[in-house]
Amino acid sequence: MSERNNSERNNLGFIREINGPIVTIDLPGIRSGEQVKIGELGLVGEVISLNGREATVQTYESTDGVRPGEPAEGLGWPLSVELGPGLLGGIFDGIQRPLEKIALQSGDYIRRGLSLPGLDREREWEFEPNPELGPGKQIGPGTVLGTVQETETVLHKILVPPGLEGELTELAPNGDYAIEATIGHLRDKAGHSHRLKLFHRWPVRKPRPYLKRDDGISPLITGQRVIDSFFPQLKGGKGAVPGPFGAGKTVVQQQIARWSNAEIVIYVGCGERGNELVDVLETFPQLEDPYTGRKLMEKTLLVANTSNMPVVAREASIYVGLTMAEYYRDMGYDVVMLADSTSRWAEALREVSGRLGQMPVEEGYPAYLSSRLAAVYERAGRVETYDAGPGSVTLIGAVSPPGGDFSEPVTSHTKDIIETFWALSKELADARHYPSIDWVTSFSAHVHAAAEWWHKEVDRRWEARRTQALALLARDAELSRIVNLVGPEALSDAQRWQLEGASLIKEGVLQQSALDEVDTFCSPQKQFALLDLALSIYDKGMTLIELGVPVSHLQDLPQLAKVRRCKSIYNSDQVSSITDLGREIEDAFEAIRVQYAKQHSDD
Known part of the structure; x- marks a missing residue:
């Protein structure tokens, strides 16, 4: 938006009415979407509706103490961010004010009306x-x-x-x-x-242009087995991590930020608890990028907007992060943006719409919730830039449904929009199974596209092994219900071995501790080796059971306990050791087969 002429800019307006963060002003020449300064403190705000010279403004700071009649001034441009060198390694608030510089001027709390440029x-x-x-x-x-x-x-x-x-x-x-x-x-x-x-400025609510949109071709490798091996996300894809309080959404997103093979990482803390964001701000500068050996913050920027900050700044923070992500995409980089959480963003929409008197629909959310969510997620994608080749923005949003109810509006609308759904389970979290991604309700639309990469770079059996593992886990869910009703004695040996095989996959493959120095990151080669090991044991054991070997003989093998632990014993450079363990177990199975055959021949 161009600046208004000098005569218009010199005409100061005034405040008519104040309703929390919503302020009505009288200002000639004002435009919809324009940024304004409100009151003697110079609070920053944005015009969200216009009726002649009377404008409704949402302010990004508390209006406590501001009175009607105080001045209002238009700045001549919409809510914009500064794009140029100096973004990476930075920590910004929801409207791109550098928090480290603010701390030097204002201390632990942001002084109202304090305005600093985003770039040095x-x-x-x-x-x-x-x-x-x-x-x-x-x-x-x-x-x-x-x-x-x-x-x-x-x-x-x-x-x-x-x-x-x-x-x-x-x-x-x-x-x-x-x-x-x-x-x-x-x-x-x-x-x-x-x-x-x-540098240049760009309005945050306007997607940056590109030459054309392309399909994703390679997966975003996160180092988390349940994601990469079971529910892969392509670079340029749209994903969501829904889950109730305490299920581990923030940890999942932090693991992706730390270990993904994206070239640029943007982490937006939108309305989350301050202690969680403090943990991010303190730990990220200490972390090393596993792909370059350099500090992780050299390719990372953080947008911090905690739950005690003004609610309408949450809504802006998502757009600020997206615009910076698109900027690096336009340079030809693969960018991953993590938004934690979109539920807090939607709550900001609900509060503002309520103050504006708009008709509420589902659970008080505005009628445009679905379209706003879709518009945000559609800014992700892999594109052909004008002059820098292909680039991508992968957007992964956390969703916090109240009480873990996935049918609530934000989760249900998000599920209709995204391509990868990593549903977190309170039951798995209570059982200390992390990441608590439920393999029954989660899904990925990128499996076949990711399979091309896995078959070329790792092993051609990847898709078949993944399908077999999910089928075994589904069978485990059915058999577990029977066990809960009548006990394990009602199962045949083959069914009990199916439960054992599923247990090997759950404990030896799906379970992964973010705090384990060895297992916090798992390379694709190690991921497949662990999955193949668990399934090979299951296949060989099923063959022996079909020959009549009692399942108890197989369950008593001491090597099975080592299979469950080997993810933490061998790092990503020791895949050959996992293969050797497979051979050791194969020899043990063969010894059982020979012994059983000998007993039968003697009989």
């Missing part, structure tokens, strides 16, 4: 111009003007902002520049000259 104005960056560009070259949106080494891990590409195209008349030479310095000039078709800088 003083720091200089070494700019390397694109050697293929020069005066007279035609450039357009997304053209790479040059590069800046933002961190040791990430090369930051300086892009022509969307909406600009024309002739490049000047490009700065190699050198150190602050982000507000001019590094080039562009003359558009109308003959107007535009300054090009290391």
